[in-house]
Amino acid sequence: MAEYETVIGLEVHVQLKTKSKLFCGCSTEFGAPPNTHTCPVCTGMPGVLPVVNRQAVEYAIKSALALNCEVPSRSIFARKNYFYPDLPKNYQISQYEQPLAQNGYLEIGTDSAKKRVGIARINLEEDAGKLLHNIGSREIDGSLVDFNRCGVPLLEIVSSPDIKSPEEAYTYLTTLKNILRYLEVSDCDMEKGSLRCDANVSVRLVGKKELGVKAEVKNMNSFRAIQKALEYEVTRQIKALESEERIVQETRLWDEKKERTYSMRSKEEAHDYRYFPEPDLVPLVAEKKRIENIRKTISELPDMRRQRFIKEYKLSQYDAGVLTSDKALADYFEQVVKSYNNPKMVTNWVMVELLGRLNTVNKQVRESPVSPGQLADLLKLMDKGIISGKIAKTVFEEMFNTGKNPQAIVQEQKLVQITDEKEISRIVEEVLKENPDAVEEYGKGKQKAIGHLVGQVMRKTQGKANPQLVNKILKERLLKK
Numbered sequence: 001m002a003e004y005e006t007v008i009g010l011e012v013h014v015q016l017k018t019k020s021k022l023f024c025g026c027s028t029e030f031g032a033p034p035n036t037h038t039c040p041v042c043t044g045m046p047g048v049l050p051v052v053n054r055q056a057v058e059y060a061i062k063s064a065l066a067l068n069c070e071v072p073s074r075s076i077f078a079r080k081n082y083f084y085p086d087l088p089k090n091y092q093i094s095q096y097e098q099p100l101a102q103n104g105y106l107e108i109g110t111d112s113a114k115k116r117v118g119i120a121r122i123n124l125e126e127d128a129g130k131l132l133h134n135i136g137s138r139e140i141d142g143s144l145v146d147f148n149r150c151g152v153p154l155l156e157i158v159s160s161p162d163i164k165s166p167e168e169a170y171t172y173l174t175t176l177k178n179i180l181r182y183l184e185v186s187d188c189d190m191e192k193g194s195l196r197c198d199a200n201v202s203v204r205l206v207g208k209k210e211l212g213v214k215a216e217v218k219n220m221n222s223f224r225a226i227q228k229a230l231e232y233e234v235t236r237q238i239k240a241l242e243s244e245e246r247i248v249q250e251t252r253l254w255d256e257k258k259e260r261t262y263s264m265r266s267k268e269e270a271h272d273y274r275y276f277p278e279p280d281l282v283p284l285v286a287e288k289k290r291i292e293n294i295r296k297t298i299s300e301l302p303d304m305r306r307q308r309f310i311k312e313y314k315l316s317q318y319d320a321g322v323l324t325s326d327k328a329l330a331d332y333f334e335q336v337v338k339s340y341n342n343p344k345m346v347t348n349w350v351m352v353e354l355l356g357r358l359n360t361v362n363k364q365v366r367e368s369p370v371s372p373g374q375l376a377d378l379l380k381l382m383d384k385g386i387i388s389g390k391i392a393k394t395v396f397e398e399m400f401n402t403g404k405n406p407q408a409i410v411q412e413q414k415l416v417q418i419t420d421e422k423e424i425s426r427i428v429e430e431v432l433k434e435n436p437d438a439v440e441e442y443g444k445g446k447q448k449a450i451g452h453l454v455g456q457v458m459r460k461t462q463g464k465a466n467p468q469l470v471n472k473i474l475k476e477r478l479l480k481k
Contacts, residue, residue, distance in 0.1 A: 004203045004241070006234050007211055008163035009120075012176060014155045014186045015127065015194040016059045021151035022126045023050030023093065028153075030192050034146040042126075042151030044089030049280050052077075056153035059185040060100050060124045061286060061294050063155055066183055066301060067119050067176075069104030071291055075124075077278040082268075086129035086145050094125035094156070096275040100284065106159075106179075107303070108171045111317070117172055118160030124284075127152040130193075149193070155186075161200070161211065166230035173197060173223045178302045182327045190221060201230055202247075203237045212237070212247065216267055219253040229254040233261050305330055313343035322351060328365045329355075335372035340379045349375060353393065357400050369403045370396070378406040390463045391415050418465045421473065424457070427465070428473050431456045442478055450474060 021028055024041035040048045064071050078096040104119035129147040157176065163169050177188045177195065188195040197220060202212035217233055220226045233252070240247050252261040300308070302324050309320035309330075324330045329350070336346045354375070358368060378396060381387050387395060387410060398409045410416060418424060431453055432439055442449040450471070457470045 003205060004238050005206050006164055006166075006230075007161045007202050007204065007214075008166075008169050008230060009161040009200040009214075010159045010163065010169060010172065011198045011200070012157045012159075012173070013127075013196045013198075014063075014157065014180060014188065016056050016153040016155055017184065017186050018053055018055045018059065018153055020053060022053050022056050022124070022153035023151055026151065032148055034144070035148060037148040038150065043147055050093065052281065052284070053153060056124065057100075057284065057286075058294055059153075059183075060122065060155055061291060062183055062298060063157075063180060063185050064101030064104065064122050065291070065295050066179055066298055067101075067104040067106055067122070067157070069101035069119055069122055071101045071286060072098070073286055073288070074098065075100045075284045075286075077124075077281045077284065078275045079278050080125075081274045082272075084128065085143070086131050086147075086150075088129070088147060088150060092126060092128060093278055093281070095123040098283075099123045106172065106176060108168065108175050115162075115168070117162045117168075120158045120160045121156075122158070123156040125154050125156055126150070127154050166227045166234065169199065169230055170223050170227040173226065175302075177223075178325060178327075182301055182305075183298065184327075190223075197226055199226060199230055199233075201233050201237070203234060203241065212241075213249050214267075215247070215249070215261075216251045217254055217261055218251060218264070221256070225254060225256060228259060229261060232259065236261065302327075313337070313347075315343065315347060319347050319351065323347065326365060332365050332368070332372050336376050336379075339373060339376035342379070345379060346375075349379065349396075353396050357397075369401075370399050374399060374405055381406055381410065385466060386410065386416055388463060388465075388467060390458070394463070415464065418461055421469060424461075424465055424469050425473055425477075427457055427460050428470070428477055431460065432477060439478065450478070 015028075018028060020026060021042055024039050026037045026039050026042055029037065041050055061071055075095060076098040077093050079091040080094045080096070081091045083090050099121040101122040102120065104122070105116045106119060107114050107116055109115045127149050129145055129150045132144040132146065159172065163172055180186050180188055186194055190196070199217045199220075200214045201217060202214040204210065204212040215233060215237070217226075217229050220229050232254075237247055249267040251264045251267050253264045254261050306320045306324040309315050309324060310317065313320075315323070322329075323333050332354075333346060333350050336350065337343050340346060354365075354368065354370065358365065375396075378392055378399065381395075382389060382392050391410075395406050395409050395415065398404065398413075399406060402409075435453060435456060438449045438452045442453075453474055454467070454470055457465055457474070458467070
């Protein structure tokens with residue numbers, strides 16, 4: 001396998017976060033009853049005319065600029081002709097000869113090993129409908145079609161064949177998704193179909209310039225599935241070449257359960273779609289001033305924010321990378337820091353306590369039952385000595401489960417930290433009497449023995465005793481022994 005190299009190009013389709021469709025006023029809401037968000041325009045009735053969605057165009061240009069693309073002053077919509085049951089017009093309005101943007105790039109990898117992956121072109125196009133197969137529970141022998149998705153605005157982002165491994169493909173996709181979410185042009189939710197990816201993959205002998213015969217792989221519902229599908233396909237093609245089998249250009253589907261690809265159909269070429277300029281739409285003209293105004297709306301992107309977190313908050317590369325991997329998470333962190341100015345402490349609580357619990361219940365930061373203000377209030381209670389670190393974790397768990405404020409939980413459950421030296425001294429004396437062996441070991445120089453004694457004090461106080469005071473009083477008493 002070392003004799004071969006992999007060549008991958010990715011076609012990513014991203015649903016833009018507009019309220020209405022690309023060429024009509026129908027809603028883009030997800031999950032509506034089938035065929036309720038349709039009209040004569042998006043279902044291609046005779047005599048109707050499309051009108052382009054201005055917001056979709058601006059989101060597309062914003063994305064193109066963030067991906068370092070050239071945005072020409074003029075682009076043209078084209079008809080992509082093919083027949084399929086979920087395409088009521090028998091053509092899709094897309095772009096071909098003059099796309100919205102081209103010649104861009106996306107940087108992937110770490111700061112010490114950056115790599116540029118070219119963005120060949122970005123097209124603005126409409127989505128097709130959705131076919132539902134094997135509706136056994138409804139006793140229907142066939143398939144059903146839902147046209148709600150017809151006409152939803154998509155951004156097709158086509159990479160150059162610069163990706164050299166399935167791992168690089170995964171990194172490219174996660175980086176792209178993060179940028180688009182930062183731009184707030186799409187939610188990139190693969191479960192809702194807001195982000196879909198087709199992968200073109202081929203292999204060739206190392207040193208050869210000519211590309212091998214490619215296969216297009218479809219039907220992958222996660223980035224990990226894309227990586228697995230590419231790994232399988234690379235191995236399949238190399239084995240075929242080693243066996244002197246002929247590789248054909250085709251579209252293959254990924255079978256998630258069997259973890260293999262299988263042939264669907266021969267791959268179409270551009271001429272098979274009989275592209276021609278869309279006669280019902282005028283060219284899309286983007287003036288330089290308008291492009292620059294859109295450029296000004298691009299806020300801090302992930303790489304820039306990560307570098308700022310390292311510099312401003314003195315975080316490690318790893319911590320800054322995790323916190324900026326999602327815009328909502330980075331926003332949450334900064335909101336906590338505004339109220340509680342201890343970035344390192346906030347980082348630990350967000351990454352360990354918050355993300356740990358969110359992952360357990362499969363929720364996103366946007367769905368967190370603990371607000372940034374509540375987390376800041378909890379950390380302030382620790383600083384004031386009202387609760388200990390151990391109690392704080394108990395309080396946080398209750399906050400996460402109920403959404404209550406930390407102050408209310410502390411009062412309700414009587415979790416206020418014991419800071420009365422007389423009370424702690426009384427409990428320390430009890431512990432010393434009950435643990436003579438540990439006292440003797442400490443006297444012999446075994447420092448670890450004090451850890452056992454501290455634990456016993458904390459157990460007796462149900463974790464409410466101030467740990468610093470416990471240590472101080474214990475050491476004073478032990479010195480007198």
